[in-house]
Amino acid sequence: MSLKRFFSEKPMPMFDTDVDEVRLPEATHKRSGSSYYRSNQPQQPSYIRDHRKRLRERFLKGGATAIPDYEMLELVLFRAIPRKDVKPLARLLLETFGDFNGVISAPRERLLPIRGVGEAVMCELKIVEAAAQRLARSRVMQKHVISGWDAIVDYCHTTMAHRETEQFRILFLDRKNVLIADEEQARGTVDHVPVYPREVVKRALELNASAFILVHNHPSGDPSPSQADITVTAQINDAAQALGITLHDHLIVGKSHELSFRAEGYL
Known part of the structure; x- marks a missing residue:
């Protein structure tokens, strides 16, 4: 049996845990010509090619609402694999992280151990996450906050x-x-983040801000404020008022909804 036949008939694993991209033979990089490049590209099986074509067409025709989360995720993974x-x-990925947002927002250390996820998949997921955050951010920066609440x-939900x-x-x-x-002021653990009222007010003065909004997330999914949340918010509000700076609100971001200190009477 020739080596060429042996390698052409060798079965491929479902997922390659180390390499997601197709790597072309070294000679491909040393010779020019599109016909040579195409002839050395590994070919997709027809059933995969046809499925991808139909899925892309359905997405372009109906948009995101026309396809479920797992097919939206497939569209993202096509480029990586x-x-x-x-x-x-x-x-x-959806079984592990719950939904599309959970997948693209999952930290690197939790994604990489999953069979089938390598650097290429990681990169595609994080590109989508960054794009979503930039799009949401562009809708609020340099905009009037009250009219664009x-x-x-x-934006806070998308980011956190x-x-x-x-x-x-x-938010200043x-x-x-x-x-x-x-600006991100601090990061913490699953149930605590260190916040120092003096540092918050100091940063507001440095930016010449007249007001600010505090925002933090609860990884548990429940945005109900803890006693520590209430206490530190009151301390920050007192420090801000002493310098003529207004604390408009404190938002706690949960998995499905947010809590406003102002709306709930804490401010």
Whole structure:
């Protein structure tokens, strides 16, 4: 049996845990010509090629609402895994992390141990996550916060709802209540993040901000405030008022909804 026949008939595993991309033979990089390049590209099985074509057409025709989460995830995985059926991996990721947002927001250390996830898959998922966050952020930066409150809440949810540890952010506003800065102030554990009122107010002064909004997430999914949340918010509010700076609100982001300190009477 020739070596060529042996390698052409060797069965491929469902997932390659080390390499997601197709790697071309070394000679491919040393010779020019599109026909040579195409002839050395490993070919997709027809059933995979046809499935991908139909799925892309359905997405382009009907948009995201026309396809479920696992097919949306397949579309993302197509680029990272060009030759294999990605449906099993898409379903495994959803079973592990719950939904599409949970998958793309999952931390690297939890994604990489999953069979079928390598650097290429990781990169594609994180590109989508970064794109979603940038899009949401572009809708709130340099915009009037009060008139665009829903966009603010959407941005906070997109950025923080699926994090597995607590994060504390501050949205700084100018005198016209236009958002001038969005900064992460601290990160913590699954149920605690260290916040120092003096540092919050100091940063507001450095930015010449007239007001700010506090935002942090609860990885448990329940946005109900703890006593520590209530206490530190009151301390920050007292420090801000002493310097003529307004604390508009404190948002706690849960998995499916958010809690406003202002709306709930804590401020």
